[in-house]
Amino acid sequence: MSPTAARITAVDTYDIRFPTSRELDGSDAMNPDPDYSAAYVVLRTDAEDGIEGHGFTFTIGRGNDVQVAAIDALRHHVVGRGVDELCADPGTLNRDLIGDSQLRWLGPEKGVMHMAIGAVVNAVWDLAAKRARKPLWQFLADATPEWLVSQLDFRYIADALTPDEALALLNSGREGAVEREGVLRERGFPGYTTSPGWLGYSDEKLSRLARQAVAEGFTQIKLKVGADLADDIRRCRTARSVIGPGIRMAIDANQRWNVGEAVEWTRALAEFDPYWVEEPTSPDDVLGHAAIRKAVAPVKVATGEHVQNRIVFKQLLQAGSIDILQLDAARVGGVNENLAILLLAAKFGVPVCPHAGGVGLCELVQHLSMFDYVALAGTTEDRVIEYVDHLHGHFLDPVVIRNGHYAAPTTPGFSAAMRPESIAEFTYPGGTFWAADLARQGLTDQKGAAA
Template identity: 45%
Template sequence: MIQKIRVNDARFPLAKGAGSDAIHRDPIYSYAVTSLIDDSGIVGTGFAFTLGEGNDLVCKAAEFYAMQLKGRDIEELMADFGSVFNQLSNEQQFRWLGPHKGIVHLALASVTNACYDLWAKKRGLPLWKLLNDLSAEEVVSTLDLSYLEDELTAGQAIHLLKENLAGKDKRERILQTGYPGYDTSIGWFNYSDEKVRENCKKAIAEGFTAMKLKVGSTDPERDIRRSHIVREEAGDSVKVMLDANQQWTLPQALKICKELQGMNPYWIEEPTHPDDILAHKVLADAIAPTKLALGEHVPNRIIFKNYLQTGSAGFIQADAVRVGGVSEFITISLLCRKYGIPVVPHVGDMGQLHQHLVLFNHISMGHEALFLEHIPHLQQHFVHPVKVTGGVYQTPMEPGSSCDLKSLN
């Protein structure tokens, strides 16, 4: 039974230039951390990701949600978590502040993720194993499929999971080989050209076969020059992604994306405003076969549904510490599986939680094990930091979701 609730505002300043992009020039990586403590002393840890200011507001909202779980048994909660999620996300007064987006939805992510961590720790299992051991019916009972009935009913979701039982044993081999990563830290926006070149060489030496560069400069020539630096250092066999972090208007994006196609990007990420689905559709059609990657700032499953329906996303980057937590992440992954679109999460968690979720996506859902973003900046702050060797995530074996922070233990 959940006896105590604790919510902490954890902020971590970064080294100069680290984490910078075209819009967010001076981030402070921050977590609104929910701790759910049960009567046996087990602590379930979950968090949502922010860039500093406003993190305290997310904490305040998380307290509101978490208090509603006090006195509840975690097994009882998770047996029908889809209903719990639906009730919390539609609490009449808090819903007005969203609905299903912004501060209140980030807060729900923090609490939801703490529930999944407590559930896994209570069972003594790493989260990836707990999820992969569930039946299709048990998985779907943890999901809120409301507003998706036109695309994905509970029955259809169960059928999809059962369809993908074939080959599950073979896909479990990834537990031994590890899940491929890509280096997103080679080209933060504020890094000099020289540092970008140096970081590319380092990433290649460390075994990465994919990497990402931040673009969106006032002068497009800077983006073009830097993208060609990365391609030159990486060679043609390495996947190079470009990330504009919403900087361009549609007319700007149409012009610069066509120019950037010259260096053969694997994808172009967040080219314009994340709410402008139709602009992404226009752009996707204009620059085909180059694909768009979307989702870092897409707040909920309904907007993801619309992106999939319009065919404007080549890769979906749902983030369980930015949408409503693990439950909504799995829901979005199921939608993507129906549409045959890869899920390559944005990792506001620095990969700690998502290393579990991509293993579930691959093993139980049949998603391609493409790669997972790797950002090393906060490793020293985690009790069980991710282990990336030779550009590959090593399978975590400790119980839970790997989200415990040293400062809170």
Template identity: 45%
Template sequence: MITKVKISDVRFPLDGHAGSDAIHRDPVYSYAVTQLKDDSGITGTGFAFTLGEGNDLVCKAAEYYARQLTGKDIEDTMANFGELFKKLSNDQQFRWLGPHKGVVHLALASVTNACYDLWAKKRGVPLWKLLIDLSPEQIVNTLDLSYLEDELTYTQALEMLKGQQSQKEERKTILYKGYPGYDTSIGWFNYPDELVRENCKKALAEGFTAMKLKVGSVDPDRDIRRAHIVRDVAGDGIKVMLDANQQWNLPQAIEICTRLKGMNPYWIEEPTHPDDLNAHAKLAQAITPVKLALGEHVPNKIIFKNYLQSGSSSFMQVDAVRVGGVSEFITISLLCKKFGVPVVPHVGDMGQLHQHLVLFNHIAMGHQALFLEHIPHLQKHFVHPAQIVNGVYKTPQEAGSSCDLVGLKNQFL
């Protein structure tokens, strides 16, 4: 059973303008870390991602949730985790601070992810293997499908997963080939043009076949110029994505996205405010065939459901350290599968946890193995950093979810 709980506020300042975008010019990559230790001595680690200020608030909320797990057996907990998730996310007082968004939901992500890590470590397997080996019933029992009944019931979720069982074995070839990555660090917002150019060349040399540039400048001509630099260096055969990080209002987005059509972006990401569903719907119609991607700042399954119903986004970037953790990530992936929309996660975890989840999405759910974002800046801080070779994520073999941090390894000793 879980005997000890530890919450840590961990922050990593970045060098050389890394991580900068149109809105977040000086980020401090930070984690609200939950560690759960059980009576066998195993420690499960999970976290939520922030950009610095307020990370302590998430930690305080995570402590509230985590204390409620003390004395629980992890196998018993995960056998019906969907009900526990529903109970915690609807805490009668804490829920007022959301509901299902902001500090309290980030905190729940941290605790939820620690539960999944402990579960996998207890079984001695990587998280991806634990998940793909679970039966459809066991998977669905870890999910909270409340407020989704108009689109996804328990029975429908079960049937969707059962329908994929016969093809699981052939899709396991991805475990040997590795999951494709894309380089999201070629063009951080504050990088000068020449550095963007050199980073594009480096990404190509490292085997990446897709890359992303930050846009959203006060002067749109800067965005146009830089986008064409990336396209010119990458060539027509490489996927190039553009990310505005919510910078534009709708009229600006229509004008600038129309101008960006000329360099053939694979998608334009977070073009305007993430809560403005109608603006995204209007923009998607105005700039077709250019496609939109969003999800980095979409906080929960209900808002994802609404975006899917609107048909405005062609790619969903659900992040398990942003929504309520692995459980809600899987729930949203099921919704996306129903609507035929690819899941391409945002990686506030730097790809550590999501390298497991995209394997599950592909093998057990039948999602396309498109690619997974790669951000290298915190690799030295992980006990088992994600391995990228020739632009491809190599399948992790260590037990757990790859989220143990070097500085917290012996926290309970």
């Protein structure tokens, strides 16, 4: 078979769960006991190069099997596609997946089904970048503005961003891109760390990790808040006293509050000079965020990790609801939709500070910020990528942090691939870890009912 005739031969899925709830890592006001998990997908081809495309949806435990079932439901759109055509134009598959009228009923473009589309689309971009022998950020930065515009779906956002405007933004983003690529390779992209601020940690651990974060070169940390105001006041005071006035401190309520509560609570913490308040209320509440932002200024308002698609981001920008847009690599419909969101942010002049952490979210989203820096926004001012020191060792190309910065990946692809031994150990319920764990509990057939 000639290389040009290569096709996608399989879409393999894996239900992978890490038992993180046993350590209280990742605990916040809404998520007391997450088991960080991935509904993981591998696109296999019959090409001689043996290159695979990897992608995933991040979840926090129960329901990871539902997410896997959703990816499985997309399989018939992918198997049999020509690899060259797919990699030359991921946008066509993206539109076909979003446009499947029967599956669209289950969203549209939100929740389980949309995240499944994101996992598959991201796997295609991983495949495309690997075949081009470039890390994804560079693959995107090297692409022509015209081709990037062809990858966008302007449906439902054309009132805020036209194809001509997108092209103009990308053309002006190219000015100075070569110099910025050099800076990026040398210095990396700024990060900030949430590691000190989980709700489950003692004040001593908070202090120690905050001090360590500053020593490691981070210029911003983040604290989870929202469970108990007296605790939050004490924890914010502690953290501020450790890091001093020159380090930014964000606070994150993980959607805990109503609009009025968000305003009151944020004002009560204002004396500790929080840089932004994150997810103060429902991610669906465009008008609520706008009201909160007016009331809590100069504290900035940030959201995005649970924002379901470009249409809600569009409105958050149109309504002046946010100061900071928190892109997530695996919540929306994949790279194509995230390109649209980056362009919307650029149009409205709102800095993008991605959500990361979880399983592999740092690995993925760094590529989008680096593309944004090199070839679109053109600056790292007021831009930081979240960093959490969790589970990176399970990835073949884990993020590298140096002096508080994400080092630019050099390995081809989207950095999405997990180590085969991690997959073998943590696949649920049959992997070696879970099989032993369930046997220990006398449970041998608990699919979908862990915890």
